[in-house]
Amino acid sequence: xxxxxxxxxxxxxxxxxxxxxxxxxxxxxxxxxxxxxxxxxxxxxxxxxxxxxxxxxxxxxxxxxxxxxxxxxxxxxxxxxxxxxxxxxxxxxxxxxxxxxxxxxxxxxxxxxxxxxxxxxxxxxxxxxxxxxxxxxxxxxxxxxxxxxxxxxxxxxxxxxxxxxxxxxxxxxxxxxxxxxxxxxxxxxxxxxxxxxxxxxxxxxxxxxxxxx
Numbered sequence: 247x248x249x250x251x252x253x254x255x256x257x258x259x260x261x262x263x264x265x266x267x268x269x270x271x272x273x274x275x276x277x278x279x280x281x282x283x284x285x286x287x288x289x290x291x292x293x294x295x296x297x298x299x300x301x302x303x304x305x306x307x308x309x310x311x312x313x314x315x316x317x318x319x320x321x322x323x324x325x326x327x328x329x330x331x332x333x334x335x336x337x338x339x340x341x342x343x344x345x346x347x348x349x350x351x352x353x354x355x356x357x358x359x360x361x362x363x364x365x366x367x368x369x370x371x372x373x374x375x376x377x378x379x380x381x382x383x384x385x386x387x388x389x390x391x392x393x394x395x396x397x398x399x400x401x402x403x404x405x406x407x408x409x410x411x412x413x414x415x416x417x418x419x420x421x422x423x424x425x426x427x428x429x430x431x432x433x434x435x436x437x438x439x440x441x442x443x444x445x446x447x448x449x450x451x452x453x454x455x456x457x458x459x
Contacts, residue, residue: 263317263318263332265314265316266293266297267459276316280324301315301316304323304324308320317329337459340403340404343378343404344424346379355368355433355434355436355437357434369385369390369420370432371431373385387419388416390407390417394407395458398455403457404424405423406458407455408421408455409454409456410448421441427443
């Protein structure tokens, strides 16, 4: 089987903050300043968990709001100038999320199952894959649908969770969007597999999506 990793579309924000998942030269510069101040982080351009921890420590020491984001106030205190425009492309989290999910293609479907090796259902699959990158969500599809930021289909980015109504009213099936109208999920008929949102069944049962990072 040939497995493709779908690219994350680039999105630019005029304002906001550098945060976990961001990449690039701006992130490397932020990390470089943290390194100079003695924080335990590597200037690799990936805004990962260690960078979040370092930023929180910096914010605490400077009396700033502690959130792990490099917003305009934190940026000015750390770098010493106005914050540039925040550009986002292929993110650290989405790449990790998708890479982890792809490892379990072919895992059998078991209703109520929670093993990524021996059998799992759709919501346990999404819960465990998100959990692997540090994102905690509820166990069942209906409760997962209640948390996160609602996203329209036209706004979907890789890493968003997509939901369907199937055997019961409301959200009863879920998966992780990969890009190019594809998503990975634990299918009751095929186990963990990749499907298309354009398939007749999924397009007619699709009810929405949630963004988690």
